[in-house]
Amino acid sequence: MTVSPCRNSFFVEYKDLYQFLTAVQENCLNNNCKQFVSISLEIDLVDPLVVLDELAEVNEINFYFENKGKGEAIAAIDAVATLSIDGTDRFSKAENFIKNSLKNIVKFSNDNLPFSGPHFFCYFSFFPKNSQADYPFSAATIFLPRWQISIKNQRCILVMNSVVTASENINRILQTLCNKIDTINSLKYYSPNLEVFPANFSKKSVSNANHFKSSVTSALEKIRNNHLTKIVLADALDVHSSNDFNLFKSLNNLRQIHPNCYIFSTSNGKGQNFIGASPERLICIHDQKLITDALAGSAPRGKTPTEDAANANLLINNEKEKHEHSLVIDFITQRLSQIGLLPQVLPPRLRQLSNIQHLWTPISALVPANVHPLKIVAQLHPTPAVAGAARDIACAEIRRYENFERGLYAAPLGWVDSEGNCEFVVGIRSALIDGDRARLYAGAGIVAGSDPEKEFAEVQLKLQALLKALV
Numbered sequence: 001m002t003v004s005p006c007r008n009s010f011f012v013e014y015k016d017l018y019q020f021l022t023a024v025q026e027n028c029l030n031n032n033c034k035q036f037v038s039i040s041l042e043i044d045l046v047d048p049l050v051v052l053d054e055l056a057e058v059n060e061i062n063f064y065f066e067n068k069g070k071g072e073a074i075a076a077i078d079a080v081a082t083l084s085i086d087g088t089d090r091f092s093k094a095e096n097f098i099k100n101s102l103k104n105i106v107k108f109s110n111d112n113l114p115f116s117g118p119h120f121f122c123y124f125s126f127f128p129k130n131s132q133a134d135y136p137f138s139a140a141t142i143f144l145p146r147w148q149i150s151i152k153n154q155r156c157i158l159v160m161n162s163v164v165t166a167s168e169n170i171n172r173i174l175q176t177l178c179n180k181i182d183t184i185n186s187l188k189y190y191s192p193n194l195e196v197f198p199a200n201f202s203k204k205s206v207s208n209a210n211h212f213k214s215s216v217t218s219a220l221e222k223i224r225n226n227h228l229t230k231i232v233l234a235d236a237l238d239v240h241s242s243n244d245f246n247l248f249k250s251l252n253n254l255r256q257i258h259p260n261c262y263i264f265s266t267s268n269g270k271g272q273n274f275i276g277a278s279p280e281r282l283i284c285i286h287d288q289k290l291i292t293d294a295l296a297g298s299a300p301r302g303k304t305p306t307e308d309a310a311n312a313n314l315l316i317n318n319e320k321e322k323h324e325h326s327l328v329i330d331f332i333t334q335r336l337s338q339i340g341l342l343p344q345v346l347p348p349r350l351r352q353l354s355n356i357q358h359l360w361t362p363i364s365a366l367v368p369a370n371v372h373p374l375k376i377v378a379q380l381h382p383t384p385a386v387a388g389a390a391r392d393i394a395c396a397e398i399r400r401y402e403n404f405e406r407g408l409y410a411a412p413l414g415w416v417d418s419e420g421n422c423e424f425v426v427g428i429r430s431a432l433i434d435g436d437r438a439r440l441y442a443g444a445g446i447v448a449g450s451d452p453e454k455e456f457a458e459v460q461l462k463l464q465a466l467l468k469a470l471v
C-alpha cells in the first residue's frame, strides 16, 4: 500500500514518522504488547470549532475548550482510551488511569509545539455520585482522544493518538493521518458572526421563583443559627425549542458574547452535550506554576459607564459581598497549604463580563513535580464559590434544597497533559442539551445579609446570558 500525498510539510516528517512507527512496532513484536503513539504535527490554521462541527460524530465522545482572550482553543474528538467511573475516589482513580496510560504512550513531536503530545480530557460531576439514575454523564469521565486540534499563538497543532500492535499496518496509520489532514485543510474558516435568530422557545423553571426564594430564606435562618456560614443555591431552567439546538452556532455565539470566559462543550457519545461559558478557572498549571481564581460576589454591569463604575464601586465596598468572597480565598489557601503548597494571594480585582461583574482574587503557587494536577482538583472541588462553608454541611443542604440533579454543573472540567500542565474550569453558567431540549443552570452564594429577591435576580441574570446564546 502506498500513502497518497497530503500537505507539503508532512513529507518532511513522513520519513521520520515511518521510522518511528516501525521502531514502535518492533518493540510490540519483541515484547508481545500493544502501544499507544501520540503524533503531533503543525497544520495550516483552522478553527478547532469548525473541525469539531465537521468531524464529530453523535456516537463519539468529544470535548471543546476555548478561551478567546488567551487565543487558545482545543477540540478533542473520539477516544482511544476512556475511563468512566463514580465515587468519592474518582479523582485518584482518574489520576491513576492517566499515569498508567502514559507509561504506554510513545510521543512523536517537534519540540516547542503548543498543545503537542497526549492530553487527557476530563469532566466530573459536582457530587461523587449522581442521584438521578438516568443522568446522562458519569460522575467522572477521562479520555485520550483519537484526534486533537488546537490553536495557540496563531499556530495550529493536530495530534493523532493511535494504537500500534505487532500486526498493525503502519501505512494504514499514515494514510489515516494523511486523509485527516486533507479533510481538515479543506474546511473553510468560519466567519465569526453572531447567529441569534428570533427564539422560538418555551421556558419553564424547574423549581419556580417561590421555591428558590423560600430556600434562600430557610438557608438564611440556618446561617443565623450558625449551622453554616454560606451556601450556593442554584436554579435550573428547562427550555424547549421548536428545532434541535445547534451546538456549533450556540458555542460560536457564546465565544462572541463572552470573550473573556471559558467556552466549553462535551458530548457523552449518546447524543447529550453539556456546554457553557464559565468565568471561573479552577486551576491552570503551566511549567509547575499554578494559578487559581477565588471568584464570588457579584453585581450587574451598568447600562452606562457611570452606572457601571457605580455598580463596581458598590461591589468592591459591600461588606456582604466581601465576606462571601473572602470565604473562597480562605478555603483555597487552606486547602493548597494542606498539600504542602505555598499559596500567594494576588491583588484583588474585578472580573467584568458582558452582563455581570465579580470580585476576583487570583491565587498562585509553585507545584512540586510529584503533585499531580488531579490531586489539586480533588483538594479544591467544590470551593465555597459553588458549594458553601462549611463545605460538607453546605453540600448536604444543597441536596435537600435543590430539586434537580446538579450533574456536571459547577464541577471541574478540563485537560491534563503528560508534563503536569493542565487547565480546569468550574462548569457554571452551563446547560445540558439533548436534541430540542436544554436545561440551564446558574446559582448564587447566600451569606448573612443576602436578600432572597436579589439572589433570585442574580441567578436570572446569569441564566439569561446563556439563554441569549442558544440557537
Ligand SMILES: C=C(O[C@H]1C=CC=C(C(=O)O)[C@@H]1O)C(=O)O
Binding pocket: 232, 234, 280, 295, 296, 297, 298, 358, 384, 385, 386, 410, 428, 429, 441, 442, 443, 444, 445, 446, 462
Ligand atoms: C455559582 C455560580 O457563580 C459563582 C461564581 C461567581 C459568583 C458567584 C456569586 O456571586 O454568587 C457564585 O459564587 C453560578 O454562576 O452558577
